[in-house]
Amino acid sequence: MNKFKSDPSERRIDRALQHVLKPWFPINQEVLQLVRKRFAEGDYDKAPGELLKDLKSDFALFTLVVKELLQVGKGEGATAATLHNPVELIKWAGPKRIIALLSNDKKLPATHSLHWSEPFQISRLRETAISATTASLLSEKKNLDPEMGFARGVVREIGLNLIAWNYPTLYAKVIEGLKPGQNLDDELSKELGFTPTLLAVRIMRPEVDEEDPQVEEIERQWNLYDDLCEIGEALARAEHPETYPSAENDWQKAEAFLSETVGEDAIQLVKGRAQETTTRYEKSLPSTFGSVAAFNPARNIRVHNKMARVIDDALLKQCPQAVQAALKALYADMDGQRVSRTAVETLIKNIIPQAGFTGGCVFVIDPTTLTLKPRTVIGRVALRSTTDVALDPGDHAVSALTNTETLVVDSTEVLSPTGLAGIYHALGEQRKVGVLYLESPASGDSPESRQKALVTFEAMRRALSDVLLLQ
Numbered sequence: 001m002n003k004f005k006s007d008p009s010e011r012r013i014d015r016a017l018q019h020v021l022k023p024w025f026p027i028n029q030e031v032l033q034l035v036r037k038r039f040a041e042g043d044y045d046k047a048p049g050e051l052l053k054d055l056k057s058d059f060a061l062f063t064l065v066v067k068e069l070l071q072v073g074k075g076e077g078a079t080a081a082t083l084h085n086p087v088e089l090i091k092w093a094g095p096k097r098i099i100a101l102l103s104n105d106k107k108l109p110a111t112h113s114l115h116w117s118e119p120f121q122i123s124r125l126r127e128t129a130i131s132a133t134t135a136s137l138l139s140e141k142k143n144l145d146p147e148m149g150f151a152r153g154v155v156r157e158i159g160l161n162l163i164a165w166n167y168p169t170l171y172a173k174v175i176e177g178l179k180p181g182q183n184l185d186d187e188l189s190k191e192l193g194f195t196p197t198l199l200a201v202r203i204m205r206p207e208v209d210e211e212d213p214q215v216e217e218i219e220r221q222w223n224l225y226d227d228l229c230e231i232g233e234a235l236a237r238a239e240h241p242e243t244y245p246s247a248e249n250d251w252q253k254a255e256a257f258l259s260e261t262v263g264e265d266a267i268q269l270v271k272g273r274a275q276e277t278t279t280r281y282e283k284s285l286p287s288t289f290g291s292v293a294a295f296n297p298a299r300n301i302r303v304h305n306k307m308a309r310v311i312d313d314a315l316l317k318q319c320p321q322a323v324q325a326a327l328k329a330l331y332a333d334m335d336g337q338r339v340s341r342t343a344v345e346t347l348i349k350n351i352i353p354q355a356g357f358t359g360g361c362v363f364v365i366d367p368t369t370l371t372l373k374p375r376t377v378i379g380r381v382a383l384r385s386t387t388d389v390a391l392d393p394g395d396h397a398v399s400a401l402t403n404t405e406t407l408v409v410d411s412t413e414v415l416s417p418t419g420l421a422g423i424y425h426a427l428g429e430q431r432k433v434g435v436l437y438l439e440s441p442a443s444g445d446s447p448e449s450r451q452k453a454l455v456t457f458e459a460m461r462r463a464l465s466d467v468l469l470l471q
Contacts, residue, residue, distance in 0.1 A: 028280055067203060084222070124164045126290065131232035131233045179245060315458060
């Protein structure tokens with residue numbers, strides 16, 4: 001299994017350190033205020049274990065404290081064993097040393113805000129939670145220290161977290177473009193010139209005498225935890241098959257190891273521990289962090305595979321986040337064996353309007369009258385009539401039925417800031433049964449805005465074809 005490795009590209013990593021150390025990644029201000037309040041009230045003097053528990057609830061705060069304590073500990077002659085172990089380092093420091101680090105706002109990172117984070121960044125925190133809590137549970141089952149397993153899991157993720165917030169454009173590009181056979185660390189390394197793991201090592205590895213006999217033993221112990229952390233990391237990736245092409249293999253690997261080591265209730269135990277750890281994140285980010293109680297990689301992979309038959313990942317990722325979530329929920333309830341009236345209504349009445357389309361119509365071919373008949377009207381249609389359409393050239397709906405390879409867009413100013421665009425495309429692949437027509441409001445005149453509207457339309461069309469079981 002992969003271990004921390006050195007990298008010859010010292011100048012690049014040194015520049016990266018200057019870029020990420022001061023801004024860090026966002027501290028949950030509610031946790032910071034809670035910790036300060038409990039310091040002031042003397043809670044940690046009475047129950048020192050509560051300090052570690054509270055710090056663990058915010059990964060940025062936890063790792064920042066450990067990083068700063070490494071310098072304090074080195075200056076005060078802490079042993080190599082203490083410096084190498086984040087849990088022991090926090091215990092060694094005690095409340096007084098730690099409150100000295102956290103009492104001054106000006107000394108704390110303030111560049112990033114948790115509430116202004118992008119969805120992929122919040123997902124990064126969620127993955128950290130699953131990975132670390134899995135490592136903690138497995139450590140316990142392997143008769144290792146669960147607190148050390150958790151700490152190691154969080155520390156191993158720090159490189160990815162720092163890159164996600166301080167190189168956000170690059171990070172987003174890489175995770176959106178992952179292909180089968182690729183992994184996130186390697187692809188980021190190609191762009192940055194160093195691995196996230198090396199970044200973590202340079203920040204969190206204490207400067208100690210490598211000849212110290214304690215160090216070799218410490219490294220041997222950490223290798224045991226690293227193996228368990230890798231299972232946690234695979235499990236965290238498995239929750240996101242739309243991001244990680246390896247998700248299904250990750251799930252099989254993690255599930256097999258967890259079942260053998262923990263038992264059949266392993267996933268429930270992971271969820272329970274992760275919920276305890278992420279309570280503060282869920283409270284601060286109720287609409288974006290997502291309830292860890294809903295963690296279910298097996299279901300996500302099943303849903304993803306069903307959706308991927310008609311809506312590929314590249315298309316889905318260009319849709320708004322809310323639309324992606326709504327489509328996943330829709331497919332989770334579809335069995336693919338019969339037309340679900342509920343699914344059809346959900347798509348037409350809820351998801352399509354949520355995707356930004358103000359009106360539209362589903363036209364169906366009537367072979368007896370040689371017309372396109374309006375079967376279902378969506379919202380308020382402004383650009384055209386919703387009456388029967390003769391199958392003669394001239395109407396855009398008929399053009400869409402015959403020109404099946406491309407979208408037909410009806411607008412004098414396509415997606416202009418002042419108008420609507422009527423978008424058409426045939427329904428059915430092997431056999432055309434009708435046309436979907438949707439009206440998109442102005443979403444700006446940039447190519448990106450136009451492209452997003454057209455891509456979202458195509459996702460709606462494919463989903464409608466699928467819920468209607470059209471071939």
